[in-house]
Amino acid sequence: MFIGAIGCEPLQLRRVLLDNSASLDVYRGNGGYEALRRVLDGMSPDDVIAEVKKSALRGRGGAGFPTGMKWGFVPKDSPKPKYVVCNADESEPGTFKDRYLMERDPHMLIEGMLIAAYALGARTNYIYTRGEYRYLIEIMDRALEEARAAGLLGEKILGTDFNCEIYTHTGAGAYICGEETALLNSLEGLRGHPRMKPPFPAVAGLYGCPTVVNNVETLTAVPDIIKMGGEAYQKLGTEKSGGTKLWSVSGHVNRPGVYELPMGYDDMEKFITEDCGGVPGGRKLKAVIPGGSSVYIMPAADIEGKDVRMDYEGLVAAGSSVGSGGFIVMDETVDIFESTKNLTEFYKHESCGWCTPCREGTDWLVKVFKRIERGEGRPDDAQLLLDIVDNIEGKSFCPLGDAASWPIQSAIKKFPEDFRRKVANGNGHARGGLPTA
Amino acid sequence: MSQQFLPNNPLPQEAKVPREIAVFSPEVEAEMDRHLAKYPVKRSAILPLMFIVQRERGGYLDPPGVAYLADRLGVRITDIWEVATFYSMINTEPVGRYHLQVCKTLSCKIMGAGKVTEQCTKRLGIKPGQTTEDGMFSLSEVECLGSCGTAPMMQIGFDYYENLTEQKVDEIIVKCRSGELPNGVR
Numbered sequence: 001m002f003i004g005a006i007g008c009e010p011l012q013l014r015r016v017l018l019d020n021s022a023s024l025d026v027y028r029g030n031g032g033y034e035a036l037r038r039v040l041d042g043m044s045p046d047d048v049i050a051e052v053k054k055s056a057l058r059g060r061g062g063a064g065f066p067t068g069m070k071w072g073f074v075p076k077d078s079p080k081p082k083y084v085v086c087n088a089d090e091s092e093p094g095t096f097k098d099r100y101l102m103e104r105d106p107h108m109l110i111e112g113m114l115i116a117a118y119a120l121g122a123r124t125n126y127i128y129t130r131g132e133y134r135y136l137i138e139i140m141d142r143a144l145e146e147a148r149a150a151g152l153l154g155e156k157i158l159g160t161d162f163n164c165e166i167y168t169h170t171g172a173g174a175y176i177c178g179e180e181t182a183l184l185n186s187l188e189g190l191r192g193h194p195r196m197k198p199p200f201p202a203v204a205g206l207y208g209c210p211t212v213v214n215n216v217e218t219l220t221a222v223p224d225i226i227k228m229g230g231e232a233y234q235k236l237g238t239e240k241s242g243g244t245k246l247w248s249v250s251g252h253v254n255r256p257g258v259y260e261l262p263m264g265y266d267d268m269e270k271f272i273t274e275d276c277g278g279v280p281g282g283r284k285l286k287a288v289i290p291g292g293s294s295v296y297i298m299p300a301a302d303i304e305g306k307d308v309r310m311d312y313e314g315l316v317a318a319g320s321s322v323g324s325g326g327f328i329v330m331d332e333t334v335d336i337f338e339s340t341k342n343l344t345e346f347y348k349h350e351s352c353g354w355c356t357p358c359r360e361g362t363d364w365l366v367k368v369f370k371r372i373e374r375g376e377g378r379p380d381d382a383q384l385l386l387d388i389v390d391n392i393e394g395k396s397f398c399p400l401g402d403a404a405s406w407p408i409q410s411a412i413k414k415f416p417e418d419f420r421r422k423v424a425n426g427n428g429h430a431r432g433g434l435p436t437a
Numbered sequence: 438m439s440q441q442f443l444p445n446n447p448l449p450q451e452a453k454v455p456r457e458i459a460v461f462s463p464e465v466e467a468e469m470d471r472h473l474a475k476y477p478v479k480r481s482a483i484l485p486l487m488f489i490v491q492r493e494r495g496g497y498l499d500p501p502g503v504a505y506l507a508d509r510l511g512v513r514i515t516d517i518w519e520v521a522t523f524y525s526m527i528n529t530e531p532v533g534r535y536h537l538q539v540c541k542t543l544s545c546k547i548m549g550a551g552k553v554t555e556q557c558t559k560r561l562g563i564k565p566g567q568t569t570e571d572g573m574f575s576l577s578e579v580e581c582l583g584s585c586g587t588a589p590m591m592q593i594g595f596d597y598y599e600n601l602t603e604q605k606v607d608e609i610i611v612k613c614r615s616g617e618l619p620n621g622v623r
Contacts, residue, residue, distance in 0.1 A: 001586045093542045093581040124477075131484070131526045132582050134595035134623065167475040172484045172524035175580065189480030189510070191523040207478060250544040250585035257586050293543060293581075326585070328544055342543050346580050352523075 002249075002257030003100060006265075006275045008236060011224055011244050012217065013260045016104040022139055024146040027107035033152060035226035036111050039118055040160045043226075048119035052222065054230030056242030061087055061178070061215030062292060062324040063399075064312055071212055073202035074120050080209040082122040084113055085187065088129040088136070088216050089171050089178040092292035093346060094326025097246040097258050098216035102129075102136045105220070106143035110166060112219035114157070115226060117164045120212055124165050128183050131172040140168050175350035179398050180213040181205075182352065193354040194398035217246055237263025241311040245325055252331040254280050261310060268308035268318075272329060283331040287415070290315060291323020293343045294403030296410035297336070319410075336415035337422045340407055341369040347404035355397035362404050364388050377426025382412050382419045459505040465493055469509065479510050483520050486510070487527050492622055496536075497528035525579070533568045533575035535613045535620050537561075538592045541578040544585035549601075553589045554578060556606040574613070594621020 005013055015021045015030050027033070039048055053068030074082060086109065090098040102109060109127070117125050129137050144166055147153040155163050169187055171177050177186045181195035184206050205211025221243055225233045234242035241263035250256050254277030265271065272278065272285065279285050285300040290310075298320050302308070308318040315321050330339060348362040365388055372381055385408055393405035412419055461469075472485040486509065490502040498506075498521050507514045521527045539545075539554045554576070558564055561574050568575040584590040587599035596619065598609055612618040 090583050091581060094544055094585050096583040096585050099583050126475075130583070131488075131524070132592060132595070135597075169475070169481075170485055170488065172487070173526035173579075174524050186484070187481060188478065189483035189520065191520055248586060250588060251547055256588075289543075328585070330547060334547055339543055339547070342541075342546050346542050349580055 002255045002259070002276075004257075005244070005260035006271075008244055008260065008262040010260055011236070012101065012105075012108070012220055012246060013258070015108070016100060021104045022106055022143060024107060024143070024150060027105070031227070032107055032223075033111055035223035036114050036152070037158060039115050039226055040158055040162055045119045045121065048115060048226065051225055051230035052119075055221075055225045055233040056230075056237070056240060057218065057221055057225060057233070058241060058312065059215055060217035060221070060245065060325070062092060062294065064322060067214065067218055070202065070214070071116070071119060073200065074210045074212060075203065076121075078210050081124065081207075082120050083206045083209060083211040084116045084120060084122045084125040085180075085183065085206060085211060085213045086113055086125070086127040086216060086219055087178060087180065087183060087213050088127055088133070089183060090133070090216070090324075091130055091175040091178050091350075092294065092324045092326050093343065094248060094250055094289060094328040095292050095324040096248045096250075097325060099133060099136065100258050101216055101220055101246075102133075103139060106140050107147065108220045108223060109140070109216055110143060110147050110153070112222040113166055114152070114164055115222050116212065116214065116219060117166075118162055120210075122212075123163060124167070126167050126169045126187060126206075128169045128171060128177070128187055130177075131170050134170070137168045137170055144168070174352070175346075176352040176398075176400060179400065182398070183213060184211065191352070193352050194400075196397075238311050238313070240313060241322075245311075245322065247310075247325045247327045249276050249327045249329065251329040252279050252283070252285075252334075253329045254278055263311040264314065265310040266307065268303050268310055269305070271310065272303070276329070279329070279331045281331075283333065285329070286332045286334055287330045287336060287339075289320075289326070289328040289330075289407075291321050292326035293328070293346065294399075294406060295323040296320040296406055297340075297414060299414045302414075335422075336411050336418040337369075337372070340411040341366075341373065343407045344369055344404065347400065351400060351404070355401070357392045358396040358398075358401040358404065361388055361392035361396075361401065365404070365408065372422050372426060375426050377423035379423060381423050381426075382416070386412060456504050457501040458508060459490065459494060459499075459501040461493060461505075465489060480512060480516075483510060483512075483517070484524065484527075487517075487521060487524075491528060496532050496534070496622065497530055531568070531572070534573050535593055535618075536575045536577065538577045538579045538582075539565075540580070540582045540584065540588070540590050540592075542581035544581075545588040545590060548588035550578075550589040552603060553591060553601050553606055556603045557591075557610070560607060560610050574610075592621070593618070595623060596621035 049071050057067045058064040174192045176182045177192040179194050182192040186192040201211040237243045247259045288298045344365050348366045351358045351362045353359045389405040392401040472482045494502040503517045506517045565578045589601050590599040
């Protein structure tokens with residue numbers, strides 16, 4: 001598996017290929033904890049937030065919300081304790097970047113969290129890691145111990161008055177806990193159901209206190225923003241999408257892996273055919289899901305010869321979005337009906353059951369998919385799927401319902417043939433159209 | 438006249454049914470204490486403690502283990518079940534010593550997850566969702582484990598096995614049988 005930067009100097013992936021890259025010595029020997037030193041030596045919390053705002057850093061977990069703005073929402077005058085929670089519940093199908101950041105450069109995450117905690121006045125902070133990533137929790141625990149022994153964690157950090165603790169926490173196998181309010185419920189020891197917003201976590205989050213929840217990749221960008229300055233970081237990317245982005249590339253490419261690209265990398269086609277080594281076996285590209293399973297699928301025709309720019313604006317213009325950067329490549333052997341059914345089963349399994357549109361809707365979607373697969377498709381089944389989706393999208397309690405809807409909408413729109421073929425092969429229309437789903 | 442409970446009244450005292458409560462070694466108790474010390478609220482430690490109880494009680498939360506958690510965290514038995522049944526990694530029934538969890542989500546699917554599952558079924562004689570009669574192996578199909586660049590893959594306990602082929606699956610199963618591989622539970 002490839003891991004490295006294309007089209008820019010490696011920033012987040014600067015150390016990942018070094019021997020013993022997870023150790024404090026290697027981290028410090030390669031510029032580590034210099035940003036924390038600079039912050040503690042003379043920057044106010046507001047200075048730090050201002051730099052992050054200038055950097056145009058946007059949340060890397062999937063939603064793409066501007067990080068500096070999120071930090072700015074935390075009320076300064078609140079007498080309650082504040083929390084920084086790192087969202088390491090990486091579960092979006094196709095996404096595995098955070099895993100390698102934590103495995104190979106855990107101190108970068110610790111430094112990013114310390115700076116965030118300083119900026120927001122948080123004393124106690126948590127890294128919520130998905131339960132399956134147990135080995136990463138062990139790596140993080142070792143790194144935290146190292147940092148504590150070196151005076152980088154705990155009381156009087158680097159000899160200043162800054163006190164800060166970071167603890168690891170484990171999830172236990174629930175995709176929904178990647179949604180920030182569900183994550184907070186889970187961290188409080190409850191079922192991982194999302195909460196009503198507002199109030200947003202910045203005002204009332206963990207234990208009802210002001211809380212910022214940021215993705216691993218977001219927090220690990222912070223040390224470099226401080227070191228090079230927000231403006232310089234932004235200039236690595238585009239005006240509205242600052243810096244670099246990690247793309248987790250999987251599926252039918254010769255060189256899958258984690259790629260760091262500058263935001264605004266100019267051509268998705270070149271990225272697939274050259275940087276990722278192209279589609280194996282000389283087969284043709286059929287489709288790409290560029291940002292994790294929850295974004296619109298892109299047919300090859302929307303990529304080839306279209307100079308699709310890889311940043312938030314460029315991908316929206318091309319009919320999809322950056323999401324989490326989980327870049328799934330599918331060649332001509334893939335049936336889009338099958339792939340969409342696969343993702344729908346995922347959402348049905350991961351729907352938390354809290355709200356009716358998502359719980360019942362995803363269940364019905366899977367039933368219809370299975371019926372079509374059994375050969376009992378009916379002529380209007382594509383429309384039936386769209387009707388069910390219409391009752392989920394925008395009507396569910398949290399974005400999981402939307403995430404389940406978009407793959408189906410875009411797949412039916414972009415690949416009607418794959419659906420038509422399945423349905424046409426079926427005999428459902430001969431059964432009087434009884435709702436046997 | 439029977440006693441009435443108005444909606445706002447406190448719940449009746451839990452019935453005093455004698456129940457068995459799990460007992461753990463001082464080392465395990467200390468491990469739990471380390472988790473509890475992380476949080477201002479005891480209940481926050483529910484998942485880390487569940488993993489420990491599960492590990493110590495033969496791979497799943499049995500009723501004495503649940504009773505222990507309720508006592509330890511100062512919550513009701515139902516609170517423990519409520520959480521336990523939500524999370525797919527918390528087992529409420531026994532599982533095999535080696536729990537083979539094959540990822541079935543899209544990237545793994547198009548890279549051959551089906552073959553991995555079939556090979557497991559062929560070698561073990563069980564389908565996904567089943568456990569071998571000797572209690573040695575369980576087989577499950579699970580959703581994305583974040584190993585898409587090294588697909589297809591499976592997890593045994595907490596350990597990842599990636600870039601799988603049918604041959605690799607065979608080797609892994611042989612090593613499980615001979616006890617060469619750890620069962621990944623920790």
